[in-house]
Amino acid sequence: MGSRYIVSACLAGVRCRYDGDAKTDPRIEGLVRAGLALPVCPEQLGGLPTPRPPAEIQGGDGHDVLAGKARVINERGEDVTAAYIRGARETLHLARLFGATEALLKGRSPSCGRDLIYDGTFQRKLRSGPGVTAACLQEAGIRLRVED
Numbered sequence: 001m002g003s004r005y006i007v008s009a010c011l012a013g014v015r016c017r018y019d020g021d022a023k024t025d026p027r028i029e030g031l032v033r034a035g036l037a038l039p040v041c042p043e044q045l046g047g048l049p050t051p052r053p054p055a056e057i058q059g060g061d062g063h064d065v066l067a068g069k070a071r072v073i074n075e076r077g078e079d080v081t082a083a084y085i086r087g088a089r090e091t092l093h094l095a096r097l098f099g100a101t102e103a104l105l106k107g108r109s110p111s112c113g114r115d116l117i118y119d120g121t122f123q124r125k126l127r128s129g130p131g132v133t134a135a136c137l138q139e140a141g142i143r144l145r146v147e148d
């Protein structure tokens, strides 16, 4: 059997992004249509509304957030760390249930980004490291791929 994927729902045309829009990728939609991919939005699964204020990780990357060493702060200065961690854990639950061995995730998101995320200054500056969900999936042995 080929790989099964967990995919960022915004790439499958779901309007779940912070700005209430999608980032549709026809290839991802095709994987979902074929029954090979399960779309999830970790930020919605974590209980955040849509639209929502953009958020960035301050003081580290997604691994640091999971380890309690960094926080996720939204543009209003509110600490949304708990929602990000909850969304990551729920996504991992669904990935395991679906039998996903790989993840196709939206780049540069504080949840889904794989190797580049915004640096917490809200100045559109990037730093290296994964988002919270990407880190959680990676720690569980799921291979990450990134889509921009």
Ligand code: SF4
Binding pocket: 007, 008, 009, 010, 011, 016, 017, 018, 040, 041, 042, 043, 044, 106, 109, 111, 112
């Ligand atoms: S959390 Fe992931 S799936 Fe949800 S909107 Fe952001 S990038 Fe897309």
